[in-house]
Amino acid sequence: MVSELRSRTGAGIMECKKALTETNGNIDEAIQKLREQGLKASELKGSRVADEGLIVSYIHPGSRVGTLVELNCETDFVARTEQFQELAKEIAMQVAAAKPKYVKSEDVPAEDLETEKSILKAQAEQEGKPAHIAERIVEGRISKFYSETCLLQQPYIRDTDQTIEILVKNAIAQLGENIVVKRFVLYVLGQ
Incomplete structure (x- = not known):
């Protein structure tokens, strides 16, 4: 059960074991518990400096819309992980699809x-x-x-029950580092 929970959440062995013990072996409740713990941990990590990362591009099929997104993390090690790169690509697609104007509400x-x-x-x-x-x-x-208009507050295009901010916080919880969407540029042909 520990290995199944670990494969589904990406959490450590001891955290999975503890969550399963606290939930009497209920995997769904353990997943929820680990997510809640991860979101709390992501809030603590939010104050740490994130000056590594990636600039990712996305060109929508048809080549009429394109985006550049700068996604920062704390170390280049995490920036090279498949999960971080996938997050950056998802955010770039979100920008192309939803066309936000600002990263967060404070930027308005x-x-x-x-x-x-x-x-x-x-x-x-x-x-x-x-x-x-x-x-x-x-x-x-x-x-x-x-x-x-604000990227972090937009519903995620693949799962409208969560926002981009929650998507980023879940990635923080899994990767163990602060992650920040620094900026983006949206290109629309003719505009």
């Missing part, structure tokens, strides 16, 4: 955010919503704005 310029908020507030008022309800509607629509 304040004036763009204020413009978007004023537009959304005007829309809510035109719908006849009271001011206090309009504010909550604007907050919800700003969250939707972030999920459309």
